[in-house]
Amino acid sequence: MSNADNKRKTEALFEFIRRLALKNRLDPDNAVKIFTTLLQATDGKGLSDEELSEITKLRQGEIRNVLRMLYSLRMVGYRRGRHPTTGATRYYWYPDYTGINMSLYWRKKKVLEKLRQRLEYEESNTFFRCPTDGLRYTFEEAFEFDFTCPKCNTMLVEEDNSRVKEYLRKRIAMLEEEIRRDEELLRAP
Numbered sequence: 001m002s003n004a005d006n007k008r009k010t011e012a013l014f015e016f017i018r019r020l021a022l023k024n025r026l027d028p029d030n031a032v033k034i035f036t037t038l039l040q041a042t043d044g045k046g047l048s049d050e051e052l053s054e055i056t057k058l059r060q061g062e063i064r065n066v067l068r069m070l071y072s073l074r075m076v077g078y079r080r081g082r083h084p085t086t087g088a089t090r091y092y093w094y095p096d097y098t099g100i101n102m103s104l105y106w107r108k109k110k111v112l113e114k115l116r117q118r119l120e121y122e123e124s125n126t127f128f129r130c131p132t133d134g135l136r137y138t139f140e141e142a143f144e145f146d147f148t149c150p151k152c153n154t155m156l157v158e159e160d161n162s163r164v165k166e167y168l169r170k171r172i173a174m175l176e177e178e179i180r181r182d183e184e185l186l187r188a189p
């Protein structure tokens with residue numbers, strides 16, 4: 001993979017984690033921070049929540065919530081170990097790359113579905129726009145309001161949405177290509 005591909009993949013991954021965190025009422029930046037710390041711990045032993053807390057300066061409670069969220073999608077795994085001095089059971093967390101790739105793959109499929117629905121909506125409707133405040137109406141809505149903006153009474157003008165459609169088609173084609181490549185990789189032994 002090229003550097004640009006890698007960078008885009010990392011950005012997509014962090015964006016995905018931010019969204020997940022927001023959905024789970026967790027701080028998105030801290031979630032990314034915790035995940036990045038795990039990615040950077042390259043010795044393979046993994047990090048305990050105590051060690052994660054020392055490195056990130058975040059509370060262990062918050063760290064455990066983020067780990068639980070990531071574990072529910074198998075984006076991280078853990079192994080049981082012993083505390084080096086007290087001997088108590090501890091869990092060492094590490095990134096699970098198969099789970100990460102699977103999560104990104106399903107996220108892309110969902111985005112693709114949304115983009116296709118949006119394109120279908122744009123293709124099957126005619127739109128009108130208010131030149132004063134930029135509000136947008138479907139043909140049915142504009143018809144209902146006698147083709148004047150209900151907010152400011154300005155005459156509505158028909159909108160050319162061909163650029164929107166063109167943009168959506170391009171995004172869809174790119175994503176389809178990415179998904180095709182992901183499927184090849186996921187199928188590879």
Ligand SMILES: [Zn+2]
Pocket residue numbers: 130131132133134135149150151152153154
């Ligand atoms: Zn208006």
